[in-house]
Ligand SMILES: C=CC1=C(C)c2cc3[nH]c(cc4nc(cc5[nH]c(cc1n2)c(C)c5CCC(=O)O)C(CCC(=O)O)=C4C)c(C)c3C=C
Ligand SMILES: [Fe+2]
């Protein structure tokens with residue numbers, strides 16, 4: 001059976017204009033795994049409230065980070081795809097969960113090249129129902145409806161793979177070389193606490209009480225909070241960071257439901273108030289720099305820190321298309337390609 005790879009990232013608006021941002025946000029936020037409330041309530045919230053105001057504010061934010069070539073997230077994902085394609089023998093396609101580069105088009109591109117067995121590769125180190133799960137569920141629905149003769153295998157969350165932790169740790173180390181940092185903040189995209197409970201396969205483990213994520217459990221295979229805390233722990237161990245010199249927080253909350261704590265903006269504020277002068281931030285929930293890292297962290301986060309009296313604010317880029325990351329993903333793909341052939 002001929003094999004092929006489909007890398008999948010989140011997606012971006014077609015342009016940073018409010019009408020395109022509105023279209024993108026409409027599709028994104030109407031996903032039942034992103035805003036997980038009944039359809040009628042979701043439509044009322046998204047179309048009746050969020051889409052009335054947010055597109056204008058989001059468009060202004062997108063304009064600050066947009067590149068001549070397009071959305072940073074898309075451009076970087078395309079560079080990653082090309083980097084991997086140069087290192088593997090099978091076709092590598094790229095799709096986005098939302099927007100015009102659809103998963104259906106990505107599967108079609110592979111099928112047109114004769115592919116019958118697809119490795120679906122969600123570009124997220126940690127599992128979340130709003131990211132990994134929505135991709136795998138949609139890909140299976142598309143397979144059943146349009147491509148019944150292909151096989152799809154999905155790459156699970158790779159948050160604790162030793163070679164991933166090594167690449168991430170080396171990147172942090174490289175970007176902090178020669179700097180005197182008082183505090184390293186690991187900031188992950190937040191999710192509503194409800195998402196963690198919904199994804200708890202044991203239905204009783206995740207109490208989000210501070211200790212459950214450190215207690216061994218089958219729930220952790222699908223616990224976003226555990227997987228984020230684990231990345232922090234493993235990188236801190238690898239870099240021999242001292243207790244108290246690093247911490248974890250969650251960014252980008254939306255709405256009034258409780259989201260994972262502590263929040264990144266409040267954490268930056270507290271660090272500044274507590275006298276931290278030089279801080280760095282790494283964002284391991286994102287493999288590609290995007291609105292959430294380039295604007296919310298590198299611009300807004302820096303501003304908060306400076307307002308609180310902080311001096312140096314270092315934003316560590318995502319792994320993007322760095323050679324060690326391209327090599328890592330290519331190695332995993334090549335292992336899959338040569339297995340059972
Ligand atoms: C209920 C809302 C949201 C959930 C849950 C959520 C989870 C989630 N998102 C990412 C990664 C990205 N999100 C990005 C942008 C973004 N996210 C939300 C909302 C939720 N995300 C919104 C409304 C937006 C748009 C921007 C805005 O208006 O603030 C992006 C950036 C995309 C880009 O074009 O650059 C990424 C990447 C993860 C990993 C995640 C759960 C773990
Ligand atoms: Fe998001």
Ligand SMILES: [Fe+2]
Nearest residue numbers: 212213223226
């Ligand atoms: Fe947990």
